[in-house]
Amino acid sequence: xxxxxxxxxxxxIRSYMKNSSDLVLKYARxxxxxxxxxxxxxxxxxxxxxxxxxxxxxxxxxPDCTPERLSxxxxxxxxxxxxxxxxxxxxxxASAAMNGFCVILVDGAETACAVGVQGFETRSVTQPxxxxxxxxxxxxxVEALHINMSLVRRRVKSPELVxxxxxxxxxxxxxxxxxxxxxxxxxxLADSVIRRLEELPLSLVLESGFIQxxxxxxxxxxxxxxxxxxxDVFVSKLYEGRVGVIIDGSPFALYMPKLFTENFIMLxxxxxxxxxxxxxxxxxxxxxxxxxxxxGFYAALANFHPELIPDALxxxxxxxxxxxPYSVLTECIILDIFYEIMREAGLRLPxxxxxxxxxxxxxxxxxxxxSAGLVGAPMLLAIAIASISGYIVSDIANQVSFMxxxxxxxxxxxxxxxLTVTAFIFCMSICSAxxxxxxxxxxxxPFSAKAMRDTFFxxxxxxxxxxxxxIYASRSDENRHRRKYDKR
Amino acid sequence: xxxxKTGAAxxxxxxxxxxxxxxxxxxxxxxAGYGMQRFTVLVLSFVLTAAVYLPLIGFISSSxxxxxxxxxxxxxxxxxxFFGVIFSVFLLSGAAETGLRAYYYASSxxxxxxxxxxxxxxxxxxxxxxxxxxxxxxxxxxxxxxGVFALLILLIILALAPSVRTERLYPALxxxxxxxxxxxLHEFSLNxxxxxxxxxxxxxxxxxxxxxxxxxxxSFAAVLVMTxxxxxxxxxxxxxxxxxxxxxxxxxxxxxxxxxxxxDIAVWAAAGIxxxxxxxxxxxEVVKECFAGGRDVKPAVYAFCAAALTxxxxxxSYPELHEPVKRISGSGIxxxxxxxxxxxxxxxxxxxxxxxxx
Numbered sequence: 126x127x128x129x130x131x132x133x134x135x136x137x138i139r140s141y142m143k144n145s146s147d148l149v150l151k152y153a154r155x156x157x158x159x160x161x162x163x164x165x166x167x168x169x170x171x172x173x174x175x176x177x178x179x180x181x182x183x184x185x186x187x188p189d190c191t192p193e194r195l196s197x198x199x200x201x202x203x204x205x206x207x208x209x210x211x212x213x214x215x216x217x218x219a220s221a222a223m224n225g226f227c228v229i230l231v232d233g234a235e236t237a238c239a240v241g242v243q244g245f246e247t248r249s250v251t252q253p254x255x256x257x258x259x260x261x262x263x264x265x266x267v268e269a270l271h272i273n274m275s276l277v278r279r280r281v282k283s284p285e286l287v288x289x290x291x292x293x294x295x296x297x298x299x300x301x302x303x304x305x306x307x308x309x310x311x312x313x314l315a316d317s318v319i320r321r322l323e324e325l326p327l328s329l330v331l332e333s334g335f336i337q338x339x340x341x342x343x344x345x346x347x348x349x350x351x352x353x354x355x356x357d358v359f360v361s362k363l364y365e366g367r368v369g370v371i372i373d374g375s376p377f378a379l380y381m382p383k384l385f386t387e388n389f390i391m392l393x394x395x396x397x398x399x400x401x402x403x404x405x406x407x408x409x410x411x412x413x414x415x416x417x418x419x420x421g422f423y424a425a426l427a428n429f430h431p432e433l434i435p436d437a438l439x440x441x442x443x444x445x446x447x448x449x450p451y452s453v454l455t456e457c458i459i460l461d462i463f464y465e466i467m468r469e470a471g472l473r474l475p476x477x478x479x480x481x482x483x484x485x486x487x488x489x490x491x492x493x494x495x496s497a498g499l500v501g502a503p504m505l506l507a508i509a510i511a512s513i514s515g516y517i518v519s520d521i522a523n524q525v526s527f528m529x530x531x532x533x534x535x536x537x538x539x540x541x542x543x544l545t546v547t548a549f550i551f552c553m554s555i556c557s558a559x560x561x562x563x564x565x566x567x568x569x570x571p572f573s574a575k576a577m578r579d580t581f582f583x584x585x586x587x588x589x590x591x592x593x594x595x596i597y598a599s600r601s602d603e604n605r606h607r608r609k610y611d612k613r
Numbered sequence: 614x615x616x617x618k619t620g621a622a623x624x625x626x627x628x629x630x631x632x633x634x635x636x637x638x639x640x641x642x643x644x645a646g647y648g649m650q651r652f653t654v655l656v657l658s659f660v661l662t663a664a665v666y667l668p669l670i671g672f673i674s675s676s677x678x679x680x681x682x683x684x685x686x687x688x689x690x691x692x693x694x695f696f697g698v699i700f701s702v703f704l705l706s707g708a709a710e711t712g713l714r715a716y717y718y719a720s721s722x723x724x725x726x727x728x729x730x731x732x733x734x735x736x737x738x739x740x741x742x743x744x745x746x747x748x749x750x751x752x753x754x755x756x757x758x759x760g761v762f763a764l765l766i767l768l769i770i771l772a773l774a775p776s777v778r779t780e781r782l783y784p785a786l787x788x789x790x791x792x793x794x795x796x797x798l799h800e801f802s803l804n805x806x807x808x809x810x811x812x813x814x815x816x817x818x819x820x821x822x823x824x825x826x827x828x829x830x831x832s833f834a835a836v837l838v839m840t841x842x843x844x845x846x847x848x849x850x851x852x853x854x855x856x857x858x859x860x861x862x863x864x865x866x867x868x869x870x871x872x873x874x875x876x877d878i879a880v881w882a883a884a885g886i887x888x889x890x891x892x893x894x895x896x897x898e899v900v901k902e903c904f905a906g907g908r909d910v911k912p913a914v915y916a917f918c919a920a921a922l923t924x925x926x927x928x929x930s931y932p933e934l935h936e937p938v939k940r941i942s943g944s945g946i947x948x949x950x951x952x953x954x955x956x957x958x959x960x961x962x963x964x965x966x967x968x969x970x971x
Contacts, residue, residue: 422875426875429723430723430875432872433872433874433875539724539731539735540723540724541723541875541878541879542719542723542724542732542735542878542882543735545723545878545879545882545883546735546736546738546739546882546886548879549739549754549879549882549883549886550738550739550742552754552757552883553739553742553743553746553750553751553754554742554746556746556750556751556753556754556757557746557747557749557750564749564753566753566756566757569756569757569760570623570752570753570754570755570756570757571620571622571623571752571753571756572622572756
């Protein structure tokens with residue numbers, strides 16, 4: 126409870142905030158009562174504060190006003206703000222101030238009022254860095270939660286879209302918003318996400334990546350939680366029955382469950398003609414397979430099964446490899462690790478320096494290592510093709526790099542049998558994942574013929590508009606049956 | 614993850630893959646052989662196989678939600694122990710033979726230069742991981758492997774279509790009538806999937822009875838297509854080849870690659886591991902129903918994997934140990950015995966249980 130004396134409340138608030146220097150206290154005398162306006166520096170908008178709080182307060186004329194009457198007037202009649210809440214304790218007052226509210230304390234009154242006057246600096250809505258598209262909106266999420274919520278709401282002006290706001294992180298008190306489409310989303314799924322967020326054991330949440338592991342099932346390689354910077358992608362996922370989470374301070378929104386096949390589906394596919402979309406999707410799948418298998422396959426063939434290579438090509442390869450001092454496997458490992466180093470260096474550096482690194486690494490070093498006879502040109506080509514192909518499925522680029530490296534080792538050491546068994550282990554690993562009750566590999570395994578119209582290929586909008594957009598449509602028959610049973 | 618259930622289609626595909634694996638990865642002396650008698654043998658053996666499933670399907674259909682082993686275990690500890698031991702031995706023998714098939718296949722095709730220890734270490738690691746991931750994951754992997762197998766067959770057909778010589782097919786039902794019955798029995802005895810299905814039928818979500826016709830249909834069609842290709846493309850050469858399907862993939866030139874036997878190796882390595890895993894899951898179910906009072910026993914599954922590969926390695930090192938096992942399992946006696954005794958015991962136990970409750 127708040128104390129009656131203003132000074133005691135101020136002492137309590139100061140003490141709760143450990144005398145933090147961004148605490149701003151403005152004292153004034155209104156209708157014969159001492160009041161104090163508590164704000165946090167940098168969290169409020171000066172214009173809003175002046176127009177919504179100071180101007181009405183200073184204009185107030187009420188003879189014989191008691192503190193309780195004044196407090197009631199402030200919270201009930203005087204201040205008209207969009208976001209207003211009563212404050213009952215010093216802790217609540219401090220928390221409200223840190224969230225951009227201004228708290229008005231009246232000497233002699235045991236209640237106070239907090240008025241939302243948030244106004245901190247935010248980045249403007251710009252095109253996302255990572256998920257660019259050719260045709261479509263150029264808006265990406267920003268760091269401010271409320272702006273992100275408005276970006277989503279602007280796309281779905283329907284009561285079906287429901288936002289539920291929670292606070293996570295015992296110290297950071299980060300606001301997160303759980304979004305879902307009420308009629309499509311499985312209630313159990315939404316409840317499960319909310320429960321996991323409520324039980325989050327973290328004290329500090331700065332980015333969506335902090336909470337992502339707590340929303341996953343713990344698969345060692347792949348995540349069943351997707352992240353996107355694009356509000357349009359986010360809304361399309363919600364429309365399919367997924368649950369979304371927007372985190373204050375992060376331009377990446379999460380959605381779950383995410384299936385393996387979604388890594389090969391892009392927003393642009395839906396604005397192109399179906400035939401082009403189907404073609405490019407097949408190209409993405411091929412690129413994924415090439416990226417993980419090509420170097421390992423090359424190492425296996427060159428080391429153990431040269432008879433599988435056409436004669437003319439084999440002669441060229443043998444001529445190129447005979448000039449190098451290292452074994453095929455060593456070359457492959459060196460080049461792959463060198464590529465990973467370049468990639469990491471290019472990622473962390475400013476973009477102008479990053480380009481220079483790419484040029485030096487890709488052209489200069491690549492050319493010189495071949496002309497100096499350190500590695501063979503075919504091997505360099507295999508690694509280069511595999512690396513570029515890996516970027517086509519950028520969401521799983523890290524997983525692709527890891528799998529490629531392991532397959533190089535297996536193929537180089539144990540030939541095609543090692544390559545096959547290792548690939549099988551990866552396949553089993555992917556197949557064992559369940560994303561919130563939905564098989565991670567669906568609709569391929571378990572196979573759903575209906576869902577195929579938007580998996581490897583994409584049907585036209587006329588056909589797609591007649592199908593169930595629900596994610597559970599991609600489940601196998603028995604899972605859909607189970608869901609219906611659950612709903613009952 | 615071991616406790617997951619799977620769909621009927623997933624299980625049917627897994628069983629079909631497992632059956633086709635025995636066809637592609639033959640043991641020494643099991644060559645498919647050239648001649649029209651092969652088709653007769655296939656048709657009759659599959660008819661026989663379908664027939665032995667009938668009592669089991671009859672029991673499953675009449676007692677939904679009950680497994681044959683579960684029905685026996687619920688009524689009689691003695692019978693339950695008897696079937697537990699018999700099934701464990703049959704499953705171990707089947708798994709060891711599968712390991713041996715995979716070894717002979719790998720060492721004759723893709724893994725010729727490496728010592729057996731590498732093969733068993735690699736296969737063991739993959740098998741244990743599959744056992745850890747569970748039946749549900751295995752059935753999903755089965756879908757993908759079956760897809761790759763379908764792609765392989767398609768590529769082989771496209772590449773070898775010009776080499777098909779239909780004149781190699783001739784109107785005859787038998788070539789060597791004196792061996793017809795033994796060949797049928799041998800082909801029939803390759804269906805150890807009966808034991809797997811009998812143990813694992815409780816792990817199928819719905820439409821359990823659908824699994825068997827689907828599995829028999831798919832495997833029959835696949836084996837028929839494979840035999841057609843052997844006969845029309847390889848002709849008499851089939852008699853001298855241990856792995857004719859591997860040869861077909863080796864002579865398939867699809868321009869991009871000289872041969873496509875890399876895909877063949879991928880399919881049969883995966884199918885072999887899946888077959889071994891199916892035996893392990895079946896053993897886990899037998900232990901659960903017959904010895905552990907319905908509790909899941911994960912370590913038993915892992916121990917079975919290790920035991921199967923060890924016995925397989927023993928058979929590999931001492932072929933004379935494998936001979937009697939091969940003779941017994943090749944006679945079809947274990948399969949026939951299980952096909953008669955288990956449904957009969959399950960029917961009796963269920964009826965006597967109903968009588969007692971009435």
